[in-house]
Amino acid sequence: MHLPEVDAVVVGSGPNGLAAAVTLARAGLSVQVLESQPTLGGGARTLDLGLAAGIVHDICSAAHPLALASPFFDAFDVRSRGVRAIAPAASYAQPLDDQPAAIAWHDAERTAEDLGADGPAWRATIGTLAQHEDLVVQLALGDKRSIPPALLDPRTLTAAPLFGALVGLQGSRAWDLPFRTQRARALLGGVAAHAIGTMPSLGLSATAGLLSTIAHGTGWPIPVGGSQAIIDALLADLRAHGGQVLPGHHVRTWRDVPPARAVLLDTPAGAAADILANRLPSSLERALRRFPHGNAAAKVDFVLSGPVPWRDAEVGEAGTQHLGGTREQMARAEAQVAAGRVPEHPVTLVSDPSVADPSRIRGGLRPLWAYAHVPAGDTTDPTEMVTRQIERFAPGFRDLIVASRGIPAAEMPAHNPSLVGGDISMGRVTMAGMIARPTARWDPYRLAETGWYLCSSATPPGPWVHGMSGWHAARRVLQREFGLRQMPSLSPSPPSASRRAGDRD
Ligand SMILES: Cc1cc2nc3c(=O)[nH]c(=O)nc-3n(C[C@H](O)[C@H](O)[C@H](O)COP(=O)(O)OP(=O)(O)OC[C@H]3O[C@@H](n4cnc5c(N)ncnc54)[C@H](O)[C@@H]3O)c2cc1C
Structure with a gap:
């Protein structure tokens, strides 16, 4: 499928991917989210599993x-x-x-x-x-x-x-x-x-x-109706700010991603190494592959x-x-x-x-x-x-x-390729790992000179539905790749009130 060129692509629609996408779209960037699954929301989806009429299930997170x-x-x-x-x-x-x-x-x-x-x-x-x-x-x-x-x-x-x-x-x-x-x-x-x-x-x-x-x-x-309510609120805001979301689009290699100034991966560290194979410094690629799962x-x-x-x-x-x-x-x-x-x-x-x-x-x-x-x-x-x-x-x-x-x-x-072997935390939870996941670097979000970032719970602060890894990564992207010094407001407001990425300080 030919995908149009955009300012930023986010791979994965988990809470961190959507937190990143909303932050970028709020800054006026054109944003596209590519999600491997037919349903959106990663670890915060609520689905009808067909077990009983009208009963829906939180397939991953439930309490928030x-x-x-x-x-x-x-x-x-x-x-x-x-x-x-x-x-x-x-x-x-x-x-x-x-x-x-x-x-x-x-x-x-x-x-x-x-x-x-x-x-x-x-x-x-x-x-x-x-x-x-x-x-x-x-x-x-x-x-x-x-x-x-x-x-x-x-x-x-x-x-x-x-x-x-x-x-x-x-x-x-x-x-x-x-x-x-x-x-x-x-x-x-x-x-x-x-x-x-x-x-x-x-x-x-x-x-x-x-x-x-x-x-x-x-x-x-516990969100009324299930965890999906949180995801639906993020999706509504993203779409209101022009963001596009494409389910059923599994990214295997960087070639599956349309040209963009920034790409943020809401994936495990090992998957990021696979997607960027031979395009990362070899020490970083090795470190990403070595980051232990729990x-x-x-x-x-x-x-x-x-x-x-x-x-x-x-x-x-x-x-x-x-x-x-x-x-x-x-x-x-x-x-x-x-x-x-x-x-x-x-x-x-x-x-x-x-x-x-x-x-x-x-x-x-x-x-x-x-x-x-x-x-x-x-x-x-x-x-x-x-x-x-x-x-x-x-x-x-x-x-x-x-x-x-x-x-x-x-x-x-x-039902979520990020749950490697059933690991729900995208990596073993250790004190060192919370500070230095997936590797010990000053900027754990940035992967490559060419605008590639990791924004999943494989980065600080780690697992659970909080959107913070996505937010931390997106703010770095806005500063480094788009030169924004003032971060966009995330509070509910009409799309027209948001800043355009071109409006630099
Ligand atoms: C059974 C279970 C119970 C849990 N309970 C709780 C709880 O009660 N409370 C809580 O706060 N947390 C809970 N968690 C943890 C929580 O779900 C995760 O920490 C959180 O969802 C991580 O968000 P994320 O965006 O980093 O990753 P994810 O939510 O895993 O999202 C990653 C997304 O990226 C997509 N993706 C991955 N690779 C690709 C690719 N190559 N191409 C395209 N798309 C891709 C995936 O399909 C997925 O949609 C639970 C997890 C599980 C599995």
């Missing part, structure tokens, strides 16, 4: 702490664009076998009260950080090459060392500190395990610090005839459940995954979106989203192991299953 807290989406003002995102009363829950579940309520104080002996420690650490959510979010989601504005605010001076200390302790063998009870340790361990990896480690403890802070601030909102998720989408019958009813008030038992049990399961074995009781994440959004229930049926941590490339159908893990904390669950679809890790790339 970072989309709502992210500086990109804040500037884009996603809520004022018709995206209704509702934070459940409890952000996440950690059911346990032989004691009451631990629950991270949206309300930090209620959480601390429920945690008993560890209430004061939770209040002093996570509770305090939640009061400085802006700082924690800016530290975690920045490009790691500039000073987050909140760090210069004297009111946040104590929060940064507190965040550092929490991440340091929880990421080391001193991770018993400062919490004394199994319940508090498991509550934090479950949220750390989001990053899939060895416990304890700094990559996982930074994840826990960030996500648990937001749990008591913004909360863990272990995997194997997804199960269920249709249920009723709510999950959690043994501990309060668990059902959370938008996300972390199933794995105690911190030690989860650490064992993650160690087995790291050793290449499928655990008998894998760490499993579960979300019933109708807890926040009852419109997801149709004809008495509801979707349930779940995935288990398994080794990269594993071929096991996860349906039975996920069902068993839910039954462990919700006896009778099996009887509610009306339909299900399990996707082994090895098959995850079939």
